[in-house]
Amino acid sequence: MCPTERQVFIEHLEHYAKESEYPALDVFICTADPYKEPPIDVVNTALSVMAYDYPIEKLSVYVSDDGGSQLTLFAFMEAASFATHWLPYCKINKMVERCPEAYFASNPSPETDQIKSMYERMRDRVENVVKRGSISHDYIPDQREIEAFSRWTDEFTPQNHPPVIQVLLERGKDKDITGHDMPNLVYISREKRMDSPHHFKAGALNVLLRVSATMTNAPVILTLDSDMYSNDPQTPLRVLCYLLDPSMDPKLGYVQFPQIFHGINKSDIYGGELRHVYQVQLSGMDGLAGPQLIGSGGFFRRKIFFGGPSETPEMNQDRLTSKSIRSKEVLAMAHHVAGCNFENQTKWGTKMGFRYGSLVEDLYTSYQLQCEGWKSINCKPKMPAFLGNSPLNLHGLLNQTTRWSVGLLEIVFCKHNPIIYGVQSINLLSGLGFAYYAFWPFWSVPLTTYAFLPQLALLNSTSIFPKVCILSMVL
Numbered sequence: 001m002c003p004t005e006r007q008v009f010i011e012h013l014e015h016y017a018k019e020s021e022y023p024a025l026d027v028f029i030c031t032a033d034p035y036k037e038p039p040i041d042v043v044n045t046a047l048s049v050m051a052y053d054y055p056i057e058k059l060s061v062y063v064s065d066d067g068g069s070q071l072t073l074f075a076f077m078e079a080a081s082f083a084t085h086w087l088p089y090c091k092i093n094k095m096v097e098r099c100p101e102a103y104f105a106s107n108p109s110p111e112t113d114q115i116k117s118m119y120e121r122m123r124d125r126v127e128n129v130v131k132r133g134s135i136s137h138d139y140i141p142d143q144r145e146i147e148a149f150s151r152w153t154d155e156f157t158p159q160n161h162p163p164v165i166q167v168l169l170e171r172g173k174d175k176d177i178t179g180h181d182m183p184n185l186v187y188i189s190r191e192k193r194m195d196s197p198h199h200f201k202a203g204a205l206n207v208l209l210r211v212s213a214t215m216t217n218a219p220v221i222l223t224l225d226s227d228m229y230s231n232d233p234q235t236p237l238r239v240l241c242y243l244l245d246p247s248m249d250p251k252l253g254y255v256q257f258p259q260i261f262h263g264i265n266k267s268d269i270y271g272g273e274l275r276h277v278y279q280v281q282l283s284g285m286d287g288l289a290g291p292q293l294i295g296s297g298g299f300f301r302r303k304i305f306f307g308g309p310s311e312t313p314e315m316n317q318d319r320l321t322s323k324s325i326r327s328k329e330v331l332a333m334a335h336h337v338a339g340c341n342f343e344n345q346t347k348w349g350t351k352m353g354f355r356y357g358s359l360v361e362d363l364y365t366s367y368q369l370q371c372e373g374w375k376s377i378n379c380k381p382k383m384p385a386f387l388g389n390s391p392l393n394l395h396g397l398l399n400q401t402t403r404w405s406v407g408l409l410e411i412v413f414c415k416h417n418p419i420i421y422g423v424q425s426i427n428l429l430s431g432l433g434f435a436y437y438a439f440w441p442f443w444s445v446p447l448t449t450y451a452f453l454p455q456l457a458l459l460n461s462t463s464i465f466p467k468v469c470i471l472s473m474v475l
Ligand SMILES: O=c1ccn([C@@H]2O[C@H](COP(=O)(O)OP(=O)(O)O[C@H]3O[C@H](CO)[C@@H](O)[C@H](O)[C@H]3O)[C@@H](O)[C@H]2O)c(=O)[nH]1
Pocket: 030, 031, 032, 033, 037, 064, 066, 199, 200, 201, 204, 224, 225, 226, 227, 294, 295, 296, 359, 360, 361, 362, 363, 400
Protein backbone atom coordinates (compact mmCIF):
# COMPACT_ATOMS: atom_id res chain seq x y z
CA MET A 1 0.00 0.00 0.00
CA CYS A 2 1.54 3.26 -1.08
CA PRO A 3 -0.65 6.31 -1.80
CA THR A 4 0.92 7.98 -4.83
CA GLU A 5 1.17 11.62 -5.85
CA ARG A 6 2.82 12.36 -9.21
CA GLN A 7 4.31 15.37 -10.88
CA VAL A 8 5.26 15.96 -14.51
CA PHE A 9 7.52 18.54 -16.12
CA ILE A 10 5.94 19.53 -19.44
CA GLU A 11 9.08 21.48 -20.42
CA HIS A 12 10.96 18.15 -20.69
CA LEU A 13 8.48 16.68 -23.17
CA GLU A 14 10.43 18.11 -26.13
CA HIS A 15 13.36 15.79 -25.27
CA TYR A 16 11.15 12.78 -25.91
CA ALA A 17 8.98 13.78 -28.88
CA LYS A 18 8.69 16.50 -31.48
CA GLU A 19 5.25 18.06 -32.03
CA SER A 20 4.98 16.17 -35.30
CA GLU A 21 5.31 12.90 -33.37
CA TYR A 22 2.48 13.59 -30.94
CA PRO A 23 -0.37 11.10 -31.28
CA ALA A 24 -3.70 12.36 -32.64
CA LEU A 25 -6.34 13.09 -30.00
CA ASP A 26 -10.11 12.48 -30.33
CA VAL A 27 -12.22 14.23 -27.69
CA PHE A 28 -15.69 12.81 -26.89
CA ILE A 29 -18.27 15.07 -25.25
CA CYS A 30 -21.59 13.55 -24.15
CA THR A 31 -24.86 15.36 -23.69
CA ALA A 32 -28.31 13.88 -23.24
CA ASP A 33 -30.97 16.56 -22.74
CA PRO A 34 -31.00 20.18 -23.96
CA TYR A 35 -33.18 21.28 -21.05
CA LYS A 36 -31.13 19.68 -18.25
CA GLU A 37 -27.77 20.32 -19.90
CA PRO A 38 -28.11 23.69 -21.66
CA PRO A 39 -26.52 23.53 -25.14
CA ILE A 40 -24.58 26.74 -24.46
CA ASP A 41 -22.74 24.94 -21.61
CA VAL A 42 -21.90 22.01 -23.88
CA VAL A 43 -20.65 24.53 -26.45
CA ASN A 44 -18.40 26.09 -23.81
CA THR A 45 -16.96 22.68 -22.99
CA ALA A 46 -16.28 22.00 -26.68
CA LEU A 47 -14.70 25.43 -27.32
CA SER A 48 -12.41 25.02 -24.31
CA VAL A 49 -10.94 21.77 -25.71
CA MET A 50 -10.87 22.92 -29.34
CA ALA A 51 -8.53 25.65 -28.10
CA TYR A 52 -6.10 23.17 -26.53
CA ASP A 53 -2.36 23.82 -26.96
CA TYR A 54 -2.08 20.83 -29.26
CA PRO A 55 -1.22 20.56 -32.96
CA ILE A 56 -4.52 21.45 -34.60
CA GLU A 57 -4.11 18.83 -37.35
CA LYS A 58 -4.17 16.16 -34.65
CA LEU A 59 -7.23 17.34 -32.76
CA SER A 60 -10.87 16.27 -33.32
CA VAL A 61 -13.91 16.94 -31.15
CA TYR A 62 -16.95 14.65 -31.35
CA VAL A 63 -20.20 15.62 -29.62
CA SER A 64 -22.68 12.87 -28.81
CA ASP A 65 -26.26 14.10 -28.40
CA ASP A 66 -28.41 11.41 -26.79
CA GLY A 67 -31.26 13.91 -26.62
CA GLY A 68 -31.42 13.82 -30.44
CA SER A 69 -32.14 17.54 -30.36
CA GLN A 70 -31.92 19.96 -33.25
CA LEU A 71 -31.45 22.68 -30.62
CA THR A 72 -28.09 21.14 -29.71
CA LEU A 73 -27.12 20.81 -33.37
CA PHE A 74 -28.06 24.46 -33.91
CA ALA A 75 -25.91 25.47 -30.90
CA PHE A 76 -22.94 23.64 -32.41
CA MET A 77 -23.41 25.25 -35.81
CA GLU A 78 -23.20 28.60 -34.04
CA ALA A 79 -20.19 27.37 -32.05
CA ALA A 80 -18.38 26.29 -35.21
CA SER A 81 -18.60 29.77 -36.62
CA PHE A 82 -17.72 31.51 -33.32
CA ALA A 83 -14.73 29.14 -32.93
CA THR A 84 -13.13 30.63 -36.05
CA HIS A 85 -12.74 33.85 -34.02
CA TRP A 86 -12.26 32.34 -30.56
CA LEU A 87 -9.40 29.94 -31.29
CA PRO A 88 -7.05 32.53 -32.81
CA TYR A 89 -8.05 35.01 -30.07
CA CYS A 90 -6.98 32.52 -27.37
CA LYS A 91 -3.70 31.72 -29.06
CA ILE A 92 -2.70 35.27 -29.97
CA ASN A 93 -3.39 36.45 -26.42
CA LYS A 94 -1.78 33.31 -24.90
CA MET A 95 -4.75 32.92 -22.60
CA VAL A 96 -4.95 30.15 -20.03
CA GLU A 97 -8.72 30.31 -19.54
CA ARG A 98 -10.18 29.11 -22.86
CA CYS A 99 -13.77 28.46 -21.88
CA PRO A 100 -15.48 31.64 -23.10
CA GLU A 101 -18.10 31.91 -20.35
CA ALA A 102 -15.47 31.51 -17.59
CA TYR A 103 -13.03 33.82 -19.39
CA PHE A 104 -15.48 36.71 -19.77
CA ALA A 105 -16.69 36.27 -16.17
CA SER A 106 -13.15 36.71 -14.84
CA ASN A 107 -11.88 39.29 -17.39
CA PRO A 108 -14.25 42.23 -17.61
CA SER A 109 -11.59 44.44 -19.29
CA PRO A 110 -12.63 46.67 -22.25
CA GLU A 111 -10.11 44.95 -24.58
CA THR A 112 -12.38 41.92 -24.64
CA ASP A 113 -15.41 43.98 -25.73
CA GLN A 114 -15.48 42.96 -29.39
CA ILE A 115 -15.06 39.21 -28.93
CA LYS A 116 -17.29 39.34 -25.86
CA SER A 117 -20.16 40.88 -27.76
CA MET A 118 -19.67 38.29 -30.48
CA TYR A 119 -19.92 35.56 -27.84
CA GLU A 120 -22.97 37.16 -26.25
CA ARG A 121 -24.71 37.37 -29.63
CA MET A 122 -24.12 33.65 -30.13
CA ARG A 123 -25.26 32.83 -26.59
CA ASP A 124 -28.46 34.86 -27.01
CA ARG A 125 -29.29 33.12 -30.29
CA VAL A 126 -28.72 29.68 -28.73
CA GLU A 127 -30.69 30.52 -25.60
CA ASN A 128 -33.57 32.04 -27.58
CA VAL A 129 -33.85 28.93 -29.71
CA VAL A 130 -33.83 26.68 -26.63
CA LYS A 131 -36.45 28.86 -24.92
CA ARG A 132 -38.71 28.73 -27.99
CA GLY A 133 -38.03 25.02 -28.56
CA SER A 134 -37.73 25.52 -32.33
CA ILE A 135 -35.45 27.20 -34.85
CA SER A 136 -36.93 29.92 -37.02
CA HIS A 137 -35.86 30.00 -40.69
CA ASP A 138 -34.05 33.32 -40.52
CA TYR A 139 -31.61 31.70 -38.08
CA ILE A 140 -30.35 29.19 -40.67
CA PRO A 141 -29.20 30.94 -43.84
CA ASP A 142 -26.91 28.18 -45.11
CA GLN A 143 -28.23 25.49 -47.50
CA ARG A 144 -26.08 22.78 -45.91
CA GLU A 145 -27.57 23.63 -42.51
CA ILE A 146 -31.17 23.57 -43.81
CA GLU A 147 -30.51 20.11 -45.18
CA ALA A 148 -29.16 18.93 -41.81
CA PHE A 149 -32.35 19.99 -40.01
CA SER A 150 -34.56 18.30 -42.61
CA ARG A 151 -33.77 15.01 -40.85
CA TRP A 152 -36.01 16.05 -37.96
CA THR A 153 -39.24 14.79 -39.46
CA ASP A 154 -42.59 14.47 -37.63
CA GLU A 155 -41.75 10.90 -36.57
CA PHE A 156 -38.42 11.95 -35.07
CA THR A 157 -38.43 11.70 -31.25
CA PRO A 158 -35.47 11.49 -28.82
CA GLN A 159 -36.24 7.79 -28.26
CA ASN A 160 -36.96 6.86 -31.88
CA HIS A 161 -34.93 8.28 -34.73
CA PRO A 162 -32.30 7.43 -37.37
CA PRO A 163 -28.65 8.36 -36.83
CA VAL A 164 -27.71 11.98 -37.50
CA ILE A 165 -24.07 12.81 -38.15
CA GLN A 166 -23.04 16.27 -39.19
CA VAL A 167 -19.46 17.37 -39.84
CA LEU A 168 -19.40 21.00 -38.69
CA LEU A 169 -15.71 21.69 -39.16
CA GLU A 170 -13.12 19.76 -41.12
CA ARG A 171 -9.43 20.37 -40.69
CA GLY A 172 -7.61 21.16 -43.87
CA LYS A 173 -10.86 22.58 -45.34
CA ASP A 174 -12.23 25.01 -42.74
CA LYS A 175 -10.02 27.91 -41.68
CA ASP A 176 -10.13 30.41 -38.84
CA ILE A 177 -10.18 34.18 -39.48
CA THR A 178 -6.37 34.29 -39.58
CA GLY A 179 -6.26 31.58 -42.26
CA HIS A 180 -5.11 28.75 -39.99
CA ASP A 181 -6.66 25.29 -39.89
CA MET A 182 -9.55 24.48 -37.58
CA PRO A 183 -9.80 21.16 -35.72
CA ASN A 184 -12.51 18.66 -36.74
CA LEU A 185 -15.86 19.18 -35.06
CA VAL A 186 -18.51 16.49 -35.54
CA TYR A 187 -22.07 16.26 -34.18
CA ILE A 188 -23.47 12.75 -33.65
CA SER A 189 -26.87 11.61 -32.53
CA ARG A 190 -26.84 7.81 -32.65
CA GLU A 191 -29.84 5.84 -33.87
CA LYS A 192 -32.46 5.13 -31.20
CA ARG A 193 -35.35 2.66 -31.47
CA MET A 194 -37.93 1.83 -28.80
CA ASP A 195 -37.26 -1.89 -29.07
CA SER A 196 -33.45 -1.64 -28.93
CA PRO A 197 -31.56 -1.18 -25.65
CA HIS A 198 -29.41 1.96 -25.79
CA HIS A 199 -27.21 1.29 -22.72
CA PHE A 200 -27.18 4.92 -21.62
CA LYS A 201 -23.81 6.69 -21.60
CA ALA A 202 -21.79 3.51 -22.24
CA GLY A 203 -23.81 2.97 -25.44
CA ALA A 204 -23.17 6.57 -26.51
CA LEU A 205 -19.43 6.26 -25.87
CA ASN A 206 -19.23 3.06 -27.89
CA VAL A 207 -20.88 4.78 -30.86
CA LEU A 208 -18.36 7.60 -30.47
CA LEU A 209 -15.54 5.04 -30.47
CA ARG A 210 -16.79 3.57 -33.74
CA VAL A 211 -17.75 6.76 -35.56
CA SER A 212 -14.42 8.38 -34.66
CA ALA A 213 -12.67 5.22 -35.89
CA THR A 214 -14.21 5.73 -39.34
CA MET A 215 -13.08 9.36 -39.45
CA THR A 216 -9.87 9.95 -37.50
CA ASN A 217 -9.12 6.85 -35.38
CA ALA A 218 -6.82 8.77 -33.02
CA PRO A 219 -4.76 6.52 -30.74
CA VAL A 220 -5.58 8.74 -27.74
CA ILE A 221 -9.10 9.57 -26.57
CA LEU A 222 -10.43 11.99 -23.98
CA THR A 223 -13.99 11.64 -22.63
CA LEU A 224 -15.84 14.56 -21.08
CA ASP A 225 -19.27 15.12 -19.59
CA SER A 226 -21.21 18.01 -21.06
CA ASP A 227 -20.42 20.33 -18.14
CA MET A 228 -16.70 19.54 -17.66
CA TYR A 229 -14.86 22.32 -19.44
CA SER A 230 -11.08 22.46 -19.78
CA ASN A 231 -9.38 24.78 -17.32
CA ASP A 232 -5.83 24.24 -18.58
CA PRO A 233 -4.89 24.20 -22.29
CA GLN A 234 -1.73 22.17 -21.59
CA THR A 235 -3.55 19.15 -20.16
CA PRO A 236 -2.94 16.87 -23.20
CA LEU A 237 0.80 17.62 -22.98
CA ARG A 238 0.73 16.58 -19.33
CA VAL A 239 -0.80 13.28 -20.43
CA LEU A 240 1.85 12.79 -23.12
CA CYS A 241 4.50 13.01 -20.38
CA TYR A 242 3.10 9.68 -19.19
CA LEU A 243 2.07 8.09 -22.47
CA LEU A 244 5.34 8.86 -24.28
CA ASP A 245 7.65 8.13 -21.34
CA PRO A 246 9.88 5.26 -22.52
CA SER A 247 10.27 3.97 -18.96
CA MET A 248 6.50 3.75 -18.42
CA ASP A 249 4.81 0.37 -17.99
CA PRO A 250 3.52 -0.59 -21.48
CA LYS A 251 0.34 -1.78 -19.78
CA LEU A 252 -0.59 1.82 -18.93
CA GLY A 253 -4.07 2.14 -20.42
CA TYR A 254 -5.48 5.45 -19.19
CA VAL A 255 -4.72 8.59 -17.23
CA GLN A 256 -7.52 9.90 -15.03
CA PHE A 257 -7.89 13.48 -13.76
CA PRO A 258 -10.04 14.14 -10.68
CA GLN A 259 -13.38 15.90 -11.14
CA ILE A 260 -13.26 19.34 -9.56
CA PHE A 261 -16.55 21.17 -9.15
CA HIS A 262 -17.01 24.90 -9.25
CA GLY A 263 -20.02 26.71 -7.88
CA ILE A 264 -20.51 24.43 -4.85
CA ASN A 265 -21.78 26.49 -1.93
CA LYS A 266 -19.19 27.25 0.69
CA SER A 267 -20.33 24.82 3.35
CA ASP A 268 -20.99 22.07 0.72
CA ILE A 269 -23.84 20.68 2.81
CA TYR A 270 -24.43 17.76 0.42
CA GLY A 271 -20.78 16.73 0.28
CA GLY A 272 -20.91 17.27 -3.51
CA GLU A 273 -17.18 17.83 -3.71
CA LEU A 274 -16.60 14.10 -3.08
CA ARG A 275 -13.26 14.91 -1.52
CA HIS A 276 -12.78 11.42 -0.08
CA VAL A 277 -12.96 9.97 -3.61
CA TYR A 278 -10.94 12.47 -5.61
CA GLN A 279 -8.37 13.57 -3.05
CA VAL A 280 -7.84 10.41 -1.03
CA GLN A 281 -9.01 7.24 -2.74
CA LEU A 282 -7.69 7.96 -6.25
CA SER A 283 -4.17 8.43 -4.84
CA GLY A 284 -4.55 5.23 -2.84
CA MET A 285 -5.67 3.22 -5.87
CA ASP A 286 -2.82 4.78 -7.88
CA GLY A 287 -0.38 3.05 -5.56
CA LEU A 288 -1.97 -0.30 -6.53
CA ALA A 289 -2.93 -1.14 -10.14
CA GLY A 290 -4.23 2.39 -10.71
CA PRO A 291 -7.31 4.51 -10.11
CA GLN A 292 -10.78 3.69 -11.40
CA LEU A 293 -12.42 5.77 -14.12
CA ILE A 294 -14.67 8.55 -12.93
CA GLY A 295 -16.58 9.14 -16.15
CA SER A 296 -15.13 12.46 -17.19
CA GLY A 297 -11.53 13.67 -17.62
CA GLY A 298 -10.03 10.32 -18.62
CA PHE A 299 -7.41 10.05 -21.40
CA PHE A 300 -7.29 6.55 -22.92
CA ARG A 301 -5.19 4.66 -25.36
CA ARG A 302 -7.81 3.63 -27.92
CA LYS A 303 -6.44 0.10 -28.14
CA ILE A 304 -7.46 -0.77 -24.55
CA PHE A 305 -11.07 -1.06 -25.74
CA PHE A 306 -10.20 -3.93 -28.04
CA GLY A 307 -8.53 -6.49 -25.76
CA GLY A 308 -5.95 -7.04 -23.02
CA PRO A 309 -2.37 -5.66 -23.12
CA SER A 310 -0.95 -8.77 -24.80
CA GLU A 311 -3.59 -8.92 -27.56
CA THR A 312 -3.70 -5.38 -28.92
CA PRO A 313 -1.16 -4.00 -31.41
CA GLU A 314 -0.82 -0.24 -32.02
CA MET A 315 -3.56 1.32 -34.18
CA ASN A 316 -2.98 1.73 -37.88
CA GLN A 317 -3.94 5.19 -39.07
CA ASP A 318 -2.64 5.00 -42.63
CA ARG A 319 -5.90 4.03 -44.29
CA LEU A 320 -7.55 7.25 -43.07
CA THR A 321 -5.21 9.99 -44.12
CA SER A 322 -6.43 10.60 -47.64
CA LYS A 323 -10.20 10.64 -47.20
CA SER A 324 -12.27 13.70 -46.39
CA ILE A 325 -14.50 13.16 -43.36
CA ARG A 326 -17.30 14.79 -45.36
CA SER A 327 -16.93 12.27 -48.18
CA LYS A 328 -19.95 10.10 -48.98
CA GLU A 329 -18.00 6.95 -48.30
CA VAL A 330 -16.83 7.94 -44.82
CA LEU A 331 -20.23 9.33 -43.84
CA ALA A 332 -22.01 6.19 -45.03
CA MET A 333 -19.72 4.04 -42.86
CA ALA A 334 -20.13 6.42 -39.90
CA HIS A 335 -23.95 6.22 -40.15
CA HIS A 336 -23.73 2.46 -40.40
CA VAL A 337 -21.70 2.08 -37.17
CA ALA A 338 -24.01 4.53 -35.35
CA GLY A 339 -27.03 2.29 -36.03
CA CYS A 340 -28.63 0.45 -33.14
CA ASN A 341 -28.40 -3.01 -34.73
CA PHE A 342 -24.69 -2.75 -35.33
CA GLU A 343 -23.77 -4.28 -31.97
CA ASN A 344 -26.01 -7.34 -32.28
CA GLN A 345 -23.97 -10.53 -31.98
CA THR A 346 -20.74 -8.60 -31.38
CA LYS A 347 -18.51 -8.22 -28.34
CA TRP A 348 -19.32 -4.53 -27.92
CA GLY A 349 -20.21 -3.90 -24.28
CA THR A 350 -18.89 -7.26 -23.09
CA LYS A 351 -15.30 -7.57 -24.26
CA MET A 352 -15.01 -4.42 -26.36
CA GLY A 353 -15.56 -0.74 -25.67
CA PHE A 354 -17.25 0.60 -22.55
CA ARG A 355 -18.93 -2.25 -20.69
CA TYR A 356 -22.68 -2.67 -20.35
CA GLY A 357 -24.45 -4.00 -17.29
CA SER A 358 -24.07 -1.18 -14.79
CA LEU A 359 -25.37 2.38 -14.62
CA VAL A 360 -21.93 3.40 -13.32
CA GLU A 361 -20.27 2.43 -16.59
CA ASP A 362 -17.07 4.22 -15.59
CA LEU A 363 -16.32 2.11 -12.50
CA TYR A 364 -17.47 -1.08 -14.20
CA THR A 365 -15.40 -0.50 -17.36
CA SER A 366 -12.24 0.39 -15.45
CA TYR A 367 -12.72 -2.63 -13.21
CA GLN A 368 -12.98 -4.90 -16.25
CA LEU A 369 -9.99 -3.23 -17.92
CA GLN A 370 -7.87 -3.75 -14.83
CA CYS A 371 -9.00 -7.39 -14.66
CA GLU A 372 -7.64 -7.72 -18.24
CA GLY A 373 -4.28 -6.38 -17.06
CA TRP A 374 -4.43 -2.68 -17.97
CA LYS A 375 -2.99 -0.15 -15.50
CA SER A 376 -3.84 3.49 -14.92
CA ILE A 377 -2.50 6.69 -13.43
CA ASN A 378 -4.06 9.45 -11.37
CA CYS A 379 -2.97 12.89 -12.58
CA LYS A 380 -3.73 15.67 -10.10
CA PRO A 381 -2.05 18.92 -11.17
CA LYS A 382 -2.23 21.96 -8.89
CA MET A 383 -4.33 23.84 -11.44
CA PRO A 384 -7.50 21.77 -12.05
CA ALA A 385 -7.48 20.31 -15.57
CA PHE A 386 -11.30 20.38 -15.80
CA LEU A 387 -14.07 22.13 -13.91
CA GLY A 388 -17.68 21.00 -13.80
CA ASN A 389 -20.94 21.02 -11.90
CA SER A 390 -22.19 18.89 -9.06
CA PRO A 391 -25.86 18.65 -7.94
CA LEU A 392 -26.69 21.77 -5.94
CA ASN A 393 -30.08 20.77 -4.51
CA LEU A 394 -31.48 17.82 -2.62
CA HIS A 395 -33.57 16.59 -5.55
CA GLY A 396 -30.57 16.44 -7.89
CA LEU A 397 -28.45 14.79 -5.23
CA LEU A 398 -31.02 12.09 -4.42
CA ASN A 399 -31.43 11.40 -8.11
CA GLN A 400 -27.71 10.96 -8.59
CA THR A 401 -27.24 8.88 -5.44
CA THR A 402 -30.07 6.54 -6.43
CA ARG A 403 -28.63 6.08 -9.92
CA TRP A 404 -25.15 5.43 -8.53
CA SER A 405 -26.49 2.99 -5.89
CA VAL A 406 -28.38 0.97 -8.51
CA GLY A 407 -25.29 0.91 -10.75
CA LEU A 408 -23.00 -0.15 -7.91
CA LEU A 409 -25.33 -2.94 -6.80
CA GLU A 410 -25.35 -4.16 -10.41
CA ILE A 411 -21.59 -4.64 -10.00
CA VAL A 412 -22.00 -6.43 -6.65
CA PHE A 413 -24.47 -8.91 -8.14
CA CYS A 414 -22.78 -9.43 -11.52
CA LYS A 415 -20.87 -12.61 -12.25
CA HIS A 416 -17.59 -10.72 -11.95
CA ASN A 417 -18.02 -9.64 -8.34
CA PRO A 418 -14.87 -7.73 -7.23
CA ILE A 419 -14.41 -9.71 -4.01
CA ILE A 420 -14.20 -13.03 -5.84
CA TYR A 421 -13.21 -12.30 -9.45
CA GLY A 422 -11.49 -8.92 -8.94
CA VAL A 423 -9.25 -10.10 -6.11
CA GLN A 424 -8.04 -13.00 -8.27
CA SER A 425 -7.71 -11.06 -11.54
CA ILE A 426 -6.13 -7.77 -10.42
CA ASN A 427 -4.66 -8.20 -6.95
CA LEU A 428 -6.00 -8.51 -3.42
CA LEU A 429 -5.95 -4.82 -2.52
CA SER A 430 -7.21 -3.46 -5.86
CA GLY A 431 -10.01 -6.04 -5.84
CA LEU A 432 -10.96 -4.94 -2.34
CA GLY A 433 -10.68 -1.29 -3.46
CA PHE A 434 -13.24 -1.90 -6.23
CA ALA A 435 -15.36 -3.88 -3.76
CA TYR A 436 -15.35 -0.90 -1.39
CA TYR A 437 -17.00 1.23 -4.12
CA ALA A 438 -19.38 -1.49 -5.26
CA PHE A 439 -20.65 -2.09 -1.71
CA TRP A 440 -20.95 1.66 -1.05
CA PRO A 441 -24.83 1.66 -0.98
CA PHE A 442 -24.74 -0.73 2.01
CA TRP A 443 -22.93 1.88 4.09
CA SER A 444 -26.24 3.73 4.35
CA VAL A 445 -27.49 1.12 6.88
CA PRO A 446 -24.83 1.56 9.60
CA LEU A 447 -24.58 5.30 8.90
CA THR A 448 -28.32 5.89 9.27
CA THR A 449 -28.39 3.75 12.41
CA TYR A 450 -25.52 5.69 13.87
CA ALA A 451 -27.23 8.98 13.01
CA PHE A 452 -30.37 8.12 15.01
CA LEU A 453 -29.23 5.74 17.76
CA PRO A 454 -27.47 8.21 20.09
CA GLN A 455 -30.48 10.58 20.07
CA LEU A 456 -32.93 7.75 20.77
CA ALA A 457 -30.70 6.46 23.54
CA LEU A 458 -30.51 9.93 25.05
CA LEU A 459 -34.31 10.38 24.97
CA ASN A 460 -34.81 6.99 26.62
CA SER A 461 -31.99 7.60 29.12
CA THR A 462 -30.25 4.40 28.13
CA SER A 463 -26.62 4.01 27.33
CA ILE A 464 -25.52 2.57 24.01
CA PHE A 465 -21.99 2.03 25.17
CA PRO A 466 -20.96 -0.57 27.77
CA LYS A 467 -20.42 0.78 31.28
CA VAL A 468 -16.80 1.37 32.11
CA CYS A 469 -15.82 -0.67 35.14
CA ILE A 470 -12.46 -0.98 36.74
CA LEU A 471 -12.04 -4.59 35.59
CA SER A 472 -12.58 -3.81 31.87
CA MET A 473 -10.19 -0.85 32.14
CA VAL A 474 -7.55 -3.10 33.61
CA LEU A 475 -8.12 -5.67 30.87
O1 LIG B 1 -28.16 8.06 -21.71
C1 LIG B 1 -27.29 8.86 -21.37
C2 LIG B 1 -27.13 9.34 -20.06
C3 LIG B 1 -26.13 10.26 -19.77
N1 LIG B 1 -25.32 10.70 -20.76
C4 LIG B 1 -24.25 11.68 -20.45
O2 LIG B 1 -23.43 11.19 -19.41
C5 LIG B 1 -22.88 12.26 -18.67
C6 LIG B 1 -23.01 11.98 -17.18
O3 LIG B 1 -24.37 11.94 -16.82
P1 LIG B 1 -24.94 12.75 -15.56
O4 LIG B 1 -26.40 12.66 -15.60
O5 LIG B 1 -24.29 14.09 -15.48
O6 LIG B 1 -24.44 11.82 -14.39
P2 LIG B 1 -23.58 12.16 -13.09
O7 LIG B 1 -24.09 11.27 -11.99
O8 LIG B 1 -23.48 13.59 -12.81
O9 LIG B 1 -22.20 11.62 -13.62
C7 LIG B 1 -21.22 10.94 -12.89
O10 LIG B 1 -21.50 9.52 -12.85
C8 LIG B 1 -21.65 8.88 -14.12
C9 LIG B 1 -21.92 7.42 -13.89
O11 LIG B 1 -20.97 6.87 -13.05
C10 LIG B 1 -20.37 9.13 -14.96
O12 LIG B 1 -20.57 8.60 -16.25
C11 LIG B 1 -20.11 10.60 -15.06
O13 LIG B 1 -18.97 10.88 -15.83
C12 LIG B 1 -19.95 11.16 -13.66
O14 LIG B 1 -19.69 12.57 -13.73
C13 LIG B 1 -23.59 13.53 -19.10
O15 LIG B 1 -22.72 14.30 -19.91
C14 LIG B 1 -24.77 13.01 -19.93
O16 LIG B 1 -25.09 13.86 -20.95
C15 LIG B 1 -25.45 10.23 -22.06
O17 LIG B 1 -24.72 10.66 -22.95
N2 LIG B 1 -26.44 9.34 -22.34
